[in-house]
Amino acid sequence: MENQVKTxxxxxxxxxxxxxxxxxxxxxxxxxxxxVSALRPLLIILLVSLFLSFALEPAxxxxxxxxxxxxxxxxxxxxxxxAAIGGFGFQVGSLLADQVTEFNNNIPTYLxxxxxxxxxxxxxxxxxxxxxxxxxxxxxxKWLGDVADDLARFGTTVANVLFQxxxxxxxxxxxxxxxxxxxxLVCSFLAPKRQGQILEVxxxxxxKTGGYILSRSVLAVLSGxxxxxxxxxIGLPSSLALALWVGVISQFVPVVGTYIAGVLPLIVGLxxxxxxxxxxxxxxAIYQQIENYLISPRITSHTMQIHPAVAFGxxxxxxxxxxxxxxxxxxxxxxxxxxxxASVAQRHEVSEELLSTKTEREGSLNRxxxxxxxxxxxxxxx
Numbered sequence: 547m548e549n550q551v552k553t554x555x556x557x558x559x560x561x562x563x564x565x566x567x568x569x570x571x572x573x574x575x576x577x578x579x580x581x582v583s584a585l586r587p588l589l590i591i592l593l594v595s596l597f598l599s600f601a602l603e604p605a606x607x608x609x610x611x612x613x614x615x616x617x618x619x620x621x622x623x624x625x626x627x628x629a630a631i632g633g634f635g636f637q638v639g640s641l642l643a644d645q646v647t648e649f650n651n652n653i654p655t656y657l658x659x660x661x662x663x664x665x666x667x668x669x670x671x672x673x674x675x676x677x678x679x680x681x682x683x684x685x686x687x688k689w690l691g692d693v694a695d696d697l698a699r700f701g702t703t704v705a706n707v708l709f710q711x712x713x714x715x716x717x718x719x720x721x722x723x724x725x726x727x728x729x730x731l732v733c734s735f736l737a738p739k740r741q742g743q744i745l746e747v748x749x750x751x752x753x754k755t756g757g758y759i760l761s762r763s764v765l766a767v768l769s770g771x772x773x774x775x776x777x778x779x780i781g782l783p784s785s786l787a788l789a790l791w792v793g794v795i796s797q798f799v800p801v802v803g804t805y806i807a808g809v810l811p812l813i814v815g816l817x818x819x820x821x822x823x824x825x826x827x828x829x830x831a832i833y834q835q836i837e838n839y840l841i842s843p844r845i846t847s848h849t850m851q852i853h854p855a856v857a858f859g860x861x862x863x864x865x866x867x868x869x870x871x872x873x874x875x876x877x878x879x880x881x882x883x884x885x886x887x888a889s890v891a892q893r894h895e896v897s898e899e900l901l902s903t904k905t906e907r908e909g910s911l912n913r914x915x916x917x918x919x920x921x922x923x924x925x926x927x928x
Contacts, residue, residue: 590871595717597755597875602627603722604756620723624715634790641787645814750885755878761845762797768841769793769833773811776829780822782814792830798874804834856880 582589602623609619664670721728729748733741770793777785788811795807808830815822857877864876 590868591714592717593868593875594871595714595721597878598714598718599721599725600752600755600878601759602718602756603725603752604760606722606725616725617723620719623722624719634794637784637787638791641784641791642810644784645817648817747882747886751878751882754881754885758878758881764845765837765842766793766797769796769837772833773829777811777826780815780825780829782811782818782822782826784814788814796834804830856884 602620605623606616606619609622610616614622729745733744736744770789773792774786774789777788782788791810792807796804799806808827811826811830812823815824815826857880860876860880861873864872864874864879866872868875
């Protein structure tokens with residue numbers, strides 16, 4: 547009689563527990579991913595509010611040193627910012643509305659001039675007849691009129707957007723007005739040896755972000771004033787609004803701000819007289835060179851200085867992560883990180899010989915050997 551041995555092949559308990567923990571962790575991570583995705587707008591608002599508080603806190607600190615209560619100083623600073631943004635939006639919106647309306651009224655003249663030019667130089671007759679028919683039917687004029695009305699309400703739109711961003715303003719106001727208390731609360735959760743490091747980084751972020759806003763604002767005011775004078779001399783319509791547009795956009799839009807800023811006055815100049823558009827290009831190009839080599843280095847050396855390659859790379863990285871918001875926050879964030887690394891990292895001197903190429907090192911080694919050989923050996927070899 548054969549004994550049949552029955553073996554119960556069961557998985558060890560630790561394997562079952564491991565599989566259960568892995569599945570549970572996967573489910574938890576998937577759930578947290580959904581939570582973070584749902585809270586992404588709020589997280590972006592908090593991030594923007596944090597950097598906005600960094601930018602405005604130096605001004606509030608200055609008012610506090612002058613004897614103004616911190617809450618009142620914060621309110622004054624916010625009101626000044628809102629008034630500046632609203633005034634800029636109203637001026638630019640009115641300018642765009644006027645230009646679109648003027649372009650709408652002059653379309654028959656433009657089309658007639660194009661027909662005459664094509665007929666005289668290329669023998670092409672009635673090239674714009676279809677466009678003229680659409681304009682005469684009123685469809686094109688109605689569309690341009692609607693665009694003009696929308697642009698005329700640009701200032702109101704800015705106000706509505708500011709109202710929608712009330713949450714950002716609320717968080718920023720709290721972070722600025724209660725700045726010392728917030729820092730104290732954060733540090734209360736940290737060990738004493740870490741509190742000094744956190745406060746140092748926090749103050750550095752405030753200094754760099756505030757310096758960025760200050761330097762950009764000074765450059766924007768200076769650029770706007772100079773372009774206003776030149777645009778008045780050229781005879782451009784709405785020269786103040788155009789100058790404000792060039793000053794603000796060229797300074798606060800990273801990397802491509804100068805090119806975007808120059809498009810609007812160029813179009814306005816070309817719609818008037820082609821030579822005015824040429825003078826606009828010359829003015830912006832000359833001023834940009836003066837600003838890059840004379841004005842900007844003097845201002846940024848006292849506020850925030852960052853290498854152009856680092857600035858360009860940080861803008862690309864910021865826009866890839868958070869879009870437009872990330873591009874706007876990239877420069878102050880990069881300056882803060884750069885300053886933190888510079889203050890924490892330990893640097894050592896590097897020998898110039900290590901930086902030379904392999905050929906240069908080999909040539910230097912051969913020269914040293916030749917110099918060390920006795921003169922008699924050199925003569926015998928020869």
